[in-house]
Amino acid sequence: MNGILLGGLYAVIGIGLSMIFGIMKQVNLAHGELMILSSYFSLVFIQLIGLHPLLTLFFVFPAMFILGYLLQGFVFNRVLGKGMEPYLMISFGLSIILQNALLLVFTPDARSLKTGLIIQTLDVYGLFHVPVIYLVDFAGGVLTIGFLHLFMKRTYLGRAIRASADDLSASKLMGINIKKIYALATGIAALTAAMSGVLVGMTFTFYPHSGTQYLIIAFGVVIIGGMGSLPGTFLGGLILGISQLVGAQLIGPGFQLLSGYLILLIVLTIRPQGLLGRK
């Protein structure tokens, strides 16, 4: 049960990565760092103003969106059309810069976004106890993916993003400014990083280097669920979450990560494009 709830969180972690790959065919290696950056942003606002972590999203969302938009607009857009290597290198460099900047500013101490939710549990029919924080995570996951879906389906900008993923030159012929659309997409991916960063910060402790482990989770989610598919990413998140916790239950707590990766390997072998992936 917890696996399912955790899966919802995992889904949000993965969706940013999936979006950028689905739309621009690029892999943003700094996605984990963007998440953790959001966690630290939230921390700053909590310490400055004493807000509840979820409320800090009012500040973290716009900040991260602008960051993502500017990143694509001024940095990544310069290497448009030059293949995957430049983007990979730039995002990798970015992840290193962010990690070390966070280390400098915040020290290597463990941090978390303190909220009473983490100790509360919900009693479900007396059968099992569900940590409320996991419910919040799951709700956050469902809401984020839900909003994203609506945006992609019902708005001109959302359709433009889907169109440019389908056919680049035809999109240009529709009057779509590809550079702006890509910047928008990265901004949105950064928004999901903000959401998952704050949720993660509330649920687990984080360090400046935590970005890497979440990047790996994001990869796991996207590979299992399939790149470029919204429902696929949600499914991927669920499966990864479940397999991790089931593995921990069955074999032992140390095997949590391993059982997740085993499932990843299995999916890669049987269906490399992911369960709901295209191409």
Next chain:
Amino acid sequence: MLQIKNLDVYYGGFQALSNIGLEAENGQIVSILGANGAGKSTLLKTIAGLLKARSGTIHFEEKKIDHLESHDIVNLGLALVPEGRKIFGSLTVLENLLMGSYAARARKSKRENLENVFQLFPHLKERTDQMGINLSGGEQQMLAIGRALMSQPRLIIFDEISLGLSPMVVKMLYETIRRINQERVTVMLVEQDVKRSLKTADMAYILQEGKVCLNGNPKHFTEEEVKQAYFGL
């Protein structure tokens, strides 16, 4: 309406178009012909801003457009129905058409334009929720044309629309093109079907290896002239 002067287009070191000069007047149907590889698609892509010329100028309604990006050119009223249709496979028929009205000039009248497109292509009206990728070749071509019409163009360019389609469908498409032209939209056509092209056009340009070999009113062309311009000696 459209004026091209001294256009040179290169693909890297290879010169695809040399010194192209072309004029299309308001309300005309202009046909561009030539063998495969003569440079027809290159010319169209350059006009639409997908490619950039190395030298020469393109003017659309007195405005210089050769340095503009495609999305700005569409906003001026020039639409291209690209070779291979290139519809958006994962979007529905309706969403494809709505994408056509993405350009700012066309957003307000999108309902009107949608009605017009459905009148021209009632077939599409029955399939609004179908995904682009599930349409037949003919339906995709209709969708591509409808999509271009949604941007309210003053000049619309068709790149090889008869490819892979049955003669019946092609006949219907050409009738549609004539109807579009009657609405005072200037039309430019690139076609493999020489006879049909020459019958429909007011003006024709025949390209050979990137150069204009023959141009003028196609009704005055002799068969010999056309063959020579098309294939060379």
